Amino acid sequence: MTIAGAAAVPLLLMAAIPSTAWAVDGGAGGGASNETGAEPGNESIAERITSAAEAGASTPEALAEAVSLPVEGSGALNFSDDGRITASLVFDGVPSDATVEAVRAIAEITGLMTQFGAATVLVAPEQLADLGEIDGVLDASPALTPATGNSGSQVREQLTSVLPAANTDAGETCGAVPAEADAPLHVDEARSAFDTYGVGVTIGIISDTFDAVQSPSVADDVAAGALPGPGNPCGWETPVEKLADQEETTWSDSDEGRGMAQLVHSIAPGAKLIVADSGDTQFAMLANIAGLAEAGADIIVDDISFFDEAYYQRDVLSVVIQMVRDQGVTYFSSAGNATVSATTGAHVGEPINSWQTRSYRPMECPAWVEIPEINEEADTSVAPDCLDFDPTATEQAYDTLTSDEALGTDAFELQVYGSIAEPVNGVTTSYRVQFYAEDANDPEGTDPDFLGEIESIGSFSPSLVGTVALPWGSQIRVVVMRTDRDEASTRLPAIFLGLQRGAGNITERQFMGDGVNDWVGEGTFGHPANGAAIGVASLAWDAPTTVRPYSSLGPGTLLFEDVTLPITAGSFSPLLPEAQIIDSPQVAGVDGMQTSFFGAEREEDGETVYRFFGTSAAAPTVAAVAALGLSYDPSVRGDALGDLVIDTARGTDEGGPVNPYNPAVFTDAEVFGAGIADATRLLQRIHEDAPTPAQPTGLSVRDIAANTAEVNWNALEGADRSLIAIYEGEAIEENIIEASSIPVDQTSYELIGLDPETEYSVSLTAVSALGKLGEPAFTSFTTAAAPSPGPAPDPAPAPDGQVTPAGAKTGQLSTTGGETPWGWIIGGIALLVVGGAVTAISVVRSRRAHAPEPEAGVQQQGDDIR
Numbered sequence: 080m081t082i083a084g085a086a087a088v089p090l091l092l093m094a095a096i097p098s099t100a101w102a103v104d105g106g107a108g109g110g111a112s113n114e115t116g117a118e119p120g121n122e123s124i125a126e127r128i129t130s131a132a133e134a135g136a137s138t139p140e141a142l143a144e145a146v147s148l149p150v151e152g153s154g155a156l157n158f159s160d161d162g163r164i165t166a167s168l169v170f171d172g173v174p175s176d177a178t179v180e181a182v183r184a185i186a187e188i189t190g191l192m193t194q195f196g197a198a199t200v201l202v203a204p205e206q207l208a209d210l211g212e213i214d215g216v217l218d219a220s221p222a223l224t225p226a227t228g229n230s231g232s233q234v235r236e237q238l239t240s241v242l243p244a245a246n247t248d249a250g251e252t253c254g255a256v257p258a259e260a261d262a263p264l265h266v267d268e269a270r271s272a273f274d275t276y277g278v279g280v281t282i283g284i285i286s287d288t289f290d291a292v293q294s295p296s297v298a299d300d301v302a303a304g305a306l307p308g309p310g311n312p313c314g315w316e317t318p319v320e321k322l323a324d325q326e327e328t329t330w331s332d333s334d335e336g337r338g339m340a341q342l343v344h345s346i347a348p349g350a351k352l353i354v355a356d357s358g359d360t361q362f363a364m365l366a367n368i369a370g371l372a373e374a375g376a377d378i379i380v381d382d383i384s385f386f387d388e389a390y391y392q393r394d395v396l397s398v399v400i401q402m403v404r405d406q407g408v409t410y411f412s413s414a415g416n417a418t419v420s421a422t423t424g425a426h427v428g429e430p431i432n433s434w435q436t437r438s439y440r441p442m443e444c445p446a447w448v449e450i451p452e453i454n455e456e457a458d459t460s461v462a463p464d465c466l467d468f469d470p471t472a473t474e475q476a477y478d479t480l481t482s483d484e485a486l487g488t489d490a491f492e493l494q495v496y497g498s499i500a501e502p503v504n505g506v507t508t509s510y511r512v513q514f515y516a517e518d519a520n521d522p523e524g525t526d527p528d529f530l531g532e533i534e535s536i537g538s539f540s541p542s543l544v545g546t547v548a549l550p551w552g553s554q555i556r557v558v559v560m561r562t563d564r565d566e567a568s569t570r571l572p573a574i575f576l577g578l579q580r581g582a583g584n585i586t587e588r589q590f591m592g593d594g595v596n597d598w599v600g601e602g603t604f605g606h607p608a609n610g611a612a613i614g615v616a617s618l619a620w621d622a623p624t625t626v627r628p629y630s631s632l633g634p635g636t637l638l639f640e641d642v643t644l645p646i647t648a649g650s651f652s653p654l655l656p657e658a659q660i661i662d663s664p665q666v667a668g669v670d671g672m673q674t675s676f677f678g679a680e681r682e683e684d685g686e687t688v689y690r691f692f693g694t695s696a697a698a699p700t701v702a703a704v705a706a707l708g709l710s711y712d713p714s715v716r717g718d719a720l721g722d723l724v725i726d727t728a729r730g731t732d733e734g735g736p737v738n739p740y741n742p743a744v745f746t747d748a749e750v751f752g753a754g755i756a757d758a759t760r761l762l763q764r765i766h767e768d769a770p771t772p773a774q775p776t777g778l779s780v781r782d783i784a785a786n787t788a789e790v791n792w793n794a795l796e797g798a799d800r801s802l803i804a805i806y807e808g809e810a811i812e813e814n815i816i817e818a819s820s821i822p823v824d825q826t827s828y829e830l831i832g833l834d835p836e837t838e839y840s841v842s843l844t845a846v847s848a849l850g851k852l853g854e855p856a857f858t859s860f861t862t863a864a865a866p867s868p869g870p871a872p873d874p875a876p877a878p879d880g881q882v883t884p885a886g887a888k889t890g891q892l893s894t895t896g897g898e899t900p901w902g903w904i905i906g907g908i909a910l911l912v913v914g915g916a917v918t919a920i921s922v923v924r925s926r927r928a929h930a931p932e933p934e935a936g937v938q939q940q941g942d943d944i945r
Contacts, residue, residue: 121451121509121563123537125207125219128156128164132204137162142204147533147545153226153580154386154494154544157359163187163201165222167360169504169539170196171215172647178215185209190363195395196645197362217504217648218539222359225385226415226579227286227335227695254313255303256673256688258345260700263623263669266346269707269758273766277347277706279713283371284343284699285364285381286336289321289354295676297337305341305675307348315348322374323355323367338677338691339382339699345672346703346758349710357383365399372403377709377716379403380702381612382413382695386544387536388605390498390575392639392652397611399644404611407717409709409724411702412612413694414664415631417579417602423481424587430600430632430740431588433577434478437596439499440467441571442474444560449513449529451562461566466559466574468589470596477515477556479589485551486584494580495533497543498604500573502639505651506538507565508572514547515556527556534562551584573638577602600745601632603663608635613721614664616751617697620671623755624737627670630694632740633663633749665752666728667736668697668704701756708761712849715765723768727761728754765849772798772845772853780860785835788860790828790843798823798845798853805830810840810857820846835865 122130124146131145139158140150149155157165166186170178173196182188186202199222202210210219261267270276290297297319301308307315319340336354343352353374355367364383371379388394393401400410419432444450444465451463465476482491499508511534515527533545549555559574578585592599607614617630637659640652670692678691705724709716715723729735731747735754738747747754777793795801801821806814821828833839838861845853 121534123208123211123539124221124534125166125211125537127534128204128221129206129208132207136204147531147547148223149492149494149546149580151224153224154496154546155224157222157224159201162203164204164207165189165359166200166202166207166210167218167220167222167362168198168200168210168216169218169362169646170198171217172196172645174198174215178213181213182210182216185213190358190366192362192366194645195362195365195399196647197360197395199358199360199363217646218537220387220536220540223386223544224359225357225364225383227382227384227413227693254345254348255300255305255675256341256345259620259672260342260346260669260703263618263620263755264346264700264704265757265759266704266707269762272759273707273711273762275707275711275762277350277703277710279349280347280706280709281351281353281375281377282343282347282702282706283322283368283374283376283379284336284339284352284354285357285367285371285379285383286339286354286695288332288334288356289319289336289340290334291332292334292337292676300337300341300675303675306337306344307352313348315344317351320351320353320374321355322353322370323358334677335382335695338674339380339695341674341677342672342691342696342699343380343703343706346700347706347710350703350706357381361385361388361394361396365396368396368399368403372406372408376408378409378411378702378705378720380411380698382693382698384413384415384605384607386496386579387540387542389503389541389639389642390604390608391500391541391573391636392502393609393611393637393641394503394605395642395644395646397606397609398642400606400611401641404718409702409705409717409721410612411615411698411705411721412607413698414603414607414614414616414633416617416627416629416693417577417582417631418600418629419578419582419585420628421587422483426587426591428739429591430602430745431585431591432579432582433575433601434468434588434590434592434597434599435573435575435601435636436466436470436598437573439561439571439574440470441465441561442467442476444558445476447515447525447527448476448558448560449532450560451511461564463560463562466561468597470593477558479517480555480557480585481587482549482551482553482555483584483586488551490548490550491584492546492581493549493578493584494546494582495544495576496579496604497574497576499535499541499543499575500638501541502651502653503541503642504539504646506535506541507568508535508561509563510535510543510559510561510574512543512545512576513558513560514549515558516550517554517556530555546580549581549584573636575601575604577604594744601634601749603631603633603635608633608661608663609637610635610661610663613666613701613725614752615694615698615701616664616667617670617692617694618667618736618751618755620669623669624731624735626667626736626739626751627692627694628739630667630697630751631664632745633661635661635663637661662748662752664750666701666725667751667755668694668700669755670694670696670700672696672700704756704758704761707758708765711762712765712769715768723761723764724756725753727757727764728752729757729760730754766851769847769849769851770797771851772796772847774854775801775843775845775856778841778843778856778858780841780858783860783863785863785865786831786833788830788833788839788862790830790841790858792826792843792856794826795823795845797847799848800846801825802844802846802852803828804842804844806840806842807834808838808840810842810859814840833862835862837862 127146136142143150186200190199300306304313308318309316357364417432418430421431441464467474468478469475511532513532514530517527531547535543606612617627619625671690674689674691678689681688736751738750773796775792780788782789800823805817808814840859842855842857844855
């Protein structure tokens with residue numbers, strides 16, 4: 080699927096599975112919809128935080144524990160130094176002044192996105208829930224730390240399985256570290272053939288920080304050639320512009336954004352770079368996306384995922400990405416690094432990091448399941464039930480995960496994220512995920528040990544995220560429970576449940592999906608999964624046919640129409656007529672390249688190097704390849720450029736990546752998209768698709784004398800310049816004696832140093848700005864005899880319709896179109912386009928021993944050749 084298709088039709092791709100499998104009219108197998116708008120009765124995450132704070136939880140650690148969130152890292156709460164919590168507010172449309180002032184009375188507004196109906200605030204934990212009670216506020220939820228394409232994933236855990244890559248001089252260019260992405264992405268070939276470096280293109284980069292790490296500093300990187308800026312030894316002196324970069328975000332100060340910028344610069348050193356952090360919330364990030372577009376970004380790349388991005392709907396972040404795409408921006412995003420494959424059991428090598436079902440299968444919860452108290456005050460409260468994980472006639476209210484043997488600690492933290500198929504601002508179901516450890520002394524399994532639970536966010540967001548501590552070397556039961564729902568609804572919504580940080584410690588799972596009702600292994604979610612951005616998978620830079628074992632898999636699934644901004648009370652998107660299955664990721668880049676400081680520290684050949692792994696590294700390499708294409712032809716931009724990056728990628732049959740999974744379960748399109756991005760193929764396609772200049776008209780020769788003549792033609796249309804070639808005799812390759820590039824506004828050319836009474840031919844070819852050659856025009860003429868001491872005879876009468884200049888022999892001047900296929904002319908003159916006029920002219924002169932001296936030859940050599 081191409082991104083152009085995604086832009087034209089928000090539904091993206093027609094479902095590959097029958098629409099009846101995702102019934103929309105209620106009953107078993109149905110998708111979800113909010114029929115009544117009733118809210119679930121259980122507490123939201125904001126209310127739970129406030130309750131914990133009122134009960135005495137005063138530290139970030141205590142508050143995180145109260146809501147099953149990590150203390151730090153992706154998915155964690157964000158606190159200021161004075162203990163206030165960062166929260167996201169959604170207003171009922173554009174907020175009134177009174178609503179904004181009421182918020183300010185409780186919290187500090189750190190970001191107000193009026194046009195999007197949202198704000199980011201700092202508030203005391205015990206007052207977080209109060210924000211949601213303000214008239215004009217639809218939702219107040221804590222900001223959860225986003226995950227980058229390098230953090231909160233399996234990359235760091237699996238580095239030991241990635242062999243160190245030897246340093247190489249292949250593709251090395253001016254700079255602090257080798258340009259190791261050049262060779263696998265065919266950048267070196269493209270640069271040689273098309274002489275493009277990204278000049279004239281602006282790339283926006285969104286990650287964590289850019290200028291927090293001081294050793295090396297940004298200035299050090301510029302001085303070493305790893306980044307552009309004044310003093311760059313390679314001559315790229317346009318400094319990186321910082322749109323929004325805190326010295327230290329509330330959640331990271333790793334300068335992953337600078338690592339991404341180094342990779343972009345190594346491929347497209349002439350591009351201008353603008354960096355922005357992601358902010359703490361989806362709304363903060365979408366404001367920065369809009370800001371980058373306003374600042375002139377032609378291409379934007381991010382490596383950010385928010386765990387509260389809806390899985391079954393294009394959420395607020397995706398909607399704004401679509402907005403900037405509609406303005407002509409090409410948008411890339413890392414697909415994520417969630418994939419974990421089984422290492423024990425019957426399914427070794429198969430991904431096990433997620434589980435989802437097309438419809439909730441309710442069953443009675445077993446006696447050993449901890450049932451929460453029913454909220455008697457809620458009008459819609461109904462008895463909880465459990466999800467049946469077994470799609471067969473047998474019921475089983477849990478899936479079983481096997482954890483690895485102990486690695487030196489009592490337990491490990493497993494991060495879980497998920498989504499129920501209900502629309503943003505229309506959630507009617509409360510649900511939670513519980514974990515139990517089987518007891519070896521309980522062979523019947525009737526009394527497993529309760530380990531903890533994670534609850535859904537609330538009535539605004541259909542998502543769930545949290546962590547739980549699990550014992551090593553154990554069988555872990557996973558229970559999904561609906562704790563409350565709209566009693567009037569008969570819908571059985573789809574469920575997605577993913578494992579993130581810590582998932583590498585899971586070695587197998589019981590239910591692997593039947594491919595019809597349930598699926599296992601999809602890991603990409605949010606904007607890189609739903610077609611809003613071009614999702615980028617990751618390959619090994621030194622073995623580009625190899626898919627990284629952590630690179631997240633698709634596809635994505637959409638069941639609802641896009642969120643509409645600004646959101647208003649009672650508004651939620653309806654179900655789509657059919658489920659939309661989105662092939663994602665869409666293309667692959669490479670990772671593991673060196674940076675000056677960021678990434679895994681390694682010893683190679685006695686030196687310390689830093690290698691940047693993950694789809695966070697792969698995404699900027701693809702964005703930089705796109706920049707080369709846009710620089711070469713500025714008219715190919717936006718979705719058209721994204722389409723070409725995808726369409727020109729190398730698939731398996733063309734030397735690209737090889738699918739390591741069962742293609743009946745995960746197709747190539749769901750593993751690495753169209754294949755690995757290829758700069759040479761991209762530029763060749765752009766060149767081939769570019770308009771061909773029109774054939775020159777009016778080509779003629781006048782003022783013909785024994786040693787001189789003047790070539791004339793009409794003004795060229797759709798050209799950047801022209802190429803003229805002079806031949807002695809017939810216009811064939813071995814007869815060429817002179818060639819030159821002519822400015823487009825020049826319409827005549829003087830020839831001197833010609834031989835008397837000699838036949839010559841002339842070809843004129845229009846050339847586009849991309850060096851694309853049009854069909855040549857030809858003419859021929861014969862020079863006059865050498866002057867004699869006596870008077871010249873009267874010229875013979877010219878044939879009808881033909882003008883005979885003084886001194887020309889009758890009938891020797893002729894002009895034709897380009898009917899004769901002079902393929903060798905195109906090839907020969909193309910040498911001028913690629914190699915330059917000086918080299919080409921010296922070559923053609925060597926073909927004729929009696930060529931005139933330079934001062935007696937063609938005088939006009941034109942401007943520089945692209």
